[in-house]
Amino acid sequence: MSLVESVLQGNRLALARLLTQVENETQQGLEALNRLYPYTGKAHIVGVTGAPGTGKSSLVNQLIYALRHPPPGQKPLRVAVVAVDPSSPFSGGAILGDRVRMRDVAGDADVFIRSSASRGALGGVAASTANLVQVFDAAGFELIFIETVGAGQAEVDIAHLAHTVIVVEAPGLGDDIQAIKAGILEIADIIVLNKADRPMVDNAERALRMMIEMASRKPIPAAENSQSAFPWTPPILRTVATEGTGIPAVVEAIQNHRHYLQTSGEWERRERHRLQSELENLLRAALMKRLQAAISPEAYRRILSELVSRQLSPYQALEILLDGGKQ
């Protein structure tokens, strides 16, 4: 049986091996992605982002546990995690063992946690994360968390990668103001105010509420699909991830948001947007690679020097580069 078939049949060892192949972008890994693609599109992809130390990993641990042990009458979901944060505790075995809840899910065959340090040769971190998510989706994981640090462009990427974005904030990090600067609240579907056991939590919540109100007064961009016009207001939910406080409300918000997406037409819109952004990312990287292969480093340096010495304008330089560097 091929690796792909084994993965589709739920073989855990095959899954682990395939994830490595995909992460290393081997020929076998890339071919497997092509074969798995028709089986994707079922999972609910949930991004979890926020500054380092806000408690993202702790929160995800608690969410996994809750999703695996739902209230009576609800089906436990198969859950996967891609932790993109290179400093994530998921990547360190020792820290992993410290986590009480983690021990509870460690032997669970329907939970798979993968940390990703890959920069991705083609399309960077975003492409390599999307590839791992695709494998989990095809392998039948129903909910896939992507944990990333909200720094630089990462939080923008997560909005392109996920159906639902959870932004994790914590009081006293001085980042309430940074949140607006980074535009992180604009991508939030659910805001989790973690470390609610800390002082200043009321202040932090007030600041968050003010920012969301300010943001919602902005004109709402024209919806491509008129059905998607009915609004979703991101809830602010307090949690203490280390103790499991407030977790059921976050699970409920995730389920509500999925329901909102599916009944408003927004699911299809985000799905299209997600795949378009994935394709454009790959296209950009491939075209850049092709261009770099066509132009010698010497020619490139010469054009750059002429740009600096004002012999060429940026547009003239562009013309020459698109023409294969010939002058």
Ligand SMILES: Nc1nc2c(ncn2[C@@H]2O[C@H](COP(=O)(O)OP(=O)(O)O)[C@@H](O)[C@H]2O)c(=O)[nH]1
């Ligand atoms: N007091 C308190 N500490 C927390 C809470 N959640 C997480 N922590 C601690 O904050 C630190 C960072 O948590 P972690 O989940 O690794 O954050 P991440 O960097 O966002 O993934 C760890 O020492 C956690 O034990 C919480 O709700 N209250």
Ligand SMILES: [Mg+2]
């Ligand atoms: Mg973490």
